[in-house]
Amino acid sequence: MQDYFKQNGIKNIDYKDVVTLRKFLTPQGKIMSRKRTGLCAKNQRSLATAIKHARFMGLLPYIQAE
Template identity: 50%
Template sequence: MVTAGIEDADYKDTDLLRKFLSDRGKIRIRRLGRLTVRRQRAMARAIRNAREMALPPHATR
C-alpha cells in the first residue's frame, strides 16, 4: 500500500495495525486513516486476521 505512507497491510505488523485501531479496539473509518476503499478493505482484513491470531490487544488503557 502506498496510500498514507503504507507499503503493505500485513497482519503480523502490529505497530502499523495499531495506527488504524481506535483506543477501544475498533477499526477506524476510512476517512480518518486516509485510505482508499481498496486499501481500507485490505487493512480491515489484516486487522481481523491479526485478531484471530491474538496478536494485538482488543483494547488499550
C-alpha cells in the same frame, strides 16, 4: 490526505505488522473509519482483513480498555 500505505510504498498489508496496524485502531481497539484513516477503498479493505487476522491470532485485541 494521502494514503499511508501508498506514501510508504507498502503494497501488501501484513497482519503480522502489529505496530503499523495499531495506528489504525481507536483507543477501544475498533478499526478506524476510512474518513479517519484517509486510505483508498482497496487499502481500507486490506487493512480491515489484516486487523481481523491479527485479532484472530491474538496479536491484537478485539476490545481494549481505555
